[in-house]
Amino acid sequence: MSRIVAVEDAIGETRVALADNGRIVELHIERWSEAGLRARAGALYLGRIRTIDARLNAAFVDLGVGEAGFLPFGRAGRPAGLHEGAALPVRVTREAHAGKGPTLAREEGEYSGSAPRLIEDAAPLAERVSARFQDAEARWADEVRIDIAEAIDEALSREVAIPGGGRLIIEPTAALTAIDVDLAGRTGQGGAERIAADLNRSAAREAARQIRLRGLGGVIAIDFVHMQGRKDRLGVEQVLKAAVKHDPARIDIAPISPFGIVELARQRTGRSLAELLNGADGQPSDETLALNAIRRLESEGRSDRRRQLTLKVAPAIAAWLEAEPIAWREALTERIGPRFAVQTVDTWSRDRFDVSSK
Structure with a gap:
């Protein structure tokens, strides 16, 4: 494969x-x-310049949706004739994240009509x-044998197993993401130094995968198990550099320290998976839990095409479903028919749900 x-x-x-x-x-x-509420990467807009910031050598552009976009001018500086209030075509190169608006690039071409407005939406995500x-x-x-739900659970977990033994402990903070490499009972041939070096090389490969899988950006510090030999430390650094080679985001890696810590900076390409799926408290949002419940309801409906189904959920999730921020009832009816109902269980925790049939 x-x-x-x-x-x-x-x-x-x-x-x-x-x-x-x-x-x-x-x-x-x-x-x-989020359809129509966020500027997708690749979308073309006729924007209107809201503010020009000479210190940043950039403009903030109103797209008519979401936060104002950031348009850097580059080395050539501010283009002639560009002023606040002017309309110009721009393409989204990076989506908004962490309270910051999308990043834009100027497009060639003449476009008439009102501004701001969407000219051409982004291609479907899969494309x-x-x-x-x-x-x-x-x-x-x-x-195919690809379990996306399982991968999402893995990408949101604090601890991840390292192939061959050991674990990574991944802790996002306001300033950076810390990744700790833990031996966790890993054994192997040779002395402690050999076991540590083997673990750290495996950990470097898995850390690179987890960073990419989770969509992490900014400064990331990886604390490897201590190695006394400089050759072993440099070997782990080289494994990490090779592991991030195919990452589409730009990554800069600092030399490994004598204490076995590697700092790297990964280009932000948008929201991390946790920022998309979790609330401000770091727990899955009501929308995330509600969509998980709908997915289970649809799965049960496809496996049993005759019986009436009841989805039992906690009050907060029932409220989200009842508000219908998306037309989920209509979509589910088209897929399995109008044979389902939602029941609230007041005593259940927010993340609990169940589907029964009769």
């Missing part, structure tokens, strides 16, 4: 995973609830991911 772009078109969201030799290395999700990997084969997730 080489590279596969697996697509899962669920109610409420589209999930796309890039798998390399059977292991998922990238995850991308687009939600129905955008596939376009970056010319050798990847696009497949529906249920046609």
